[in-house]
Amino acid sequence: EREHRWYCCISGLLLPSSSFPLPSLIHPSVHPLSSSHTHPDLRITSSGIMTNDSPEEETRAPGSGGGGGGGGGRGTAQRNRADDNVTILTSSMDFHRASRSRASSSNDAAPSITSSVDLSTSSLELSIQTRIFKIIVIGDSNVGKTCLTFRFTGGSFPDKTEATIGVDFREKAVEIEGETIKVQVWDTAGQERFRKSMVEHYYRNVHAVVFVYDVTKMASFRNLQTWIEECNGHRVSASVPRVLVGNKCDLVDQIQVPSNMALKFADAHNMLLFETSAKDPRESQNVDSIFMSLACRLKAQKSLLYRDVEREDGRVRLTQETETKSNCPC
């Protein structure tokens, strides 16, 4: 078993997990508030996502293929409802962004900035009472993106997985420094034919990106460059935190990607590197650390911070603080 499961590569420091205190500091303060689940309304239908590409191009079969079959099947829900939900999410994020740009153009030096807007109270309350951090998980097909998101949100390894079609959403509410935050994980399709019509949605208003490769498949590591280029091509800001995850470390005899190679790559791209296994239950804390380290960093970003909701004659007033103090270890 490899000792150094994850590393800090920020500011040129390459620290093995044993000398970087994040997991032990994070975990005592993390209290999952709700068991995770795949949001029933947020799956994207296969008919909306699939293309007519030749099936021979791909090695993994898509979901069960049955149109509406409920249960735990993937890629089987109603597209319109899914799109509606995506729109609700992104419109609240668009609002955040609009509010932000207004704030920065008005007076950057002000200690607090207030803006009044007319919005439907219910959707606004939703986005303010619990902040939502949108984290997308990308990488080659079969590297274990779905299993990692299952492990984080549901605490288990799925018995059986099928190729993701479009995107699956999973959420987990966590508490960080007294604030409840909803970590919304977008598990994206690795196969080109199941993702191309969704790519714009993946990157829109994303707060953080998780790049995944399979430590037993060198090709999946080499392809990371392509995934990073796609991400950059969708104008994901350099300030959006990114982490690198080498999955399937339980397959110790089959490892092809050496840690030092991955570490170099992560360092070159200013990312944290996590080597872990979605399958091995002993690694579950490490999987949690991937998403929690991002959530902590996002929480610390002042631009996402909105406090004080006041209602005045049907209007909602937001106060955005310009200074943030955080005790978060990351």
Ligand SMILES: Nc1nc2c(ncn2[C@@H]2O[C@H](COP(=O)(O)OP(=O)(O)OP(=O)(O)O)[C@@H](O)[C@H]2O)c(=O)[nH]1
């Ligand atoms: N041994 C081992 N197998 C894993 C691990 N994680 C995932 N797998 C297996 O790898 C296969 C692919 O896992 P998925 O999570 O569906 O892969 P994905 O990246 O979501 O694939 P796409 O949906 O096609 O993009 C499945 O057979 C999993 O059981 C791991 O940590 N260890």
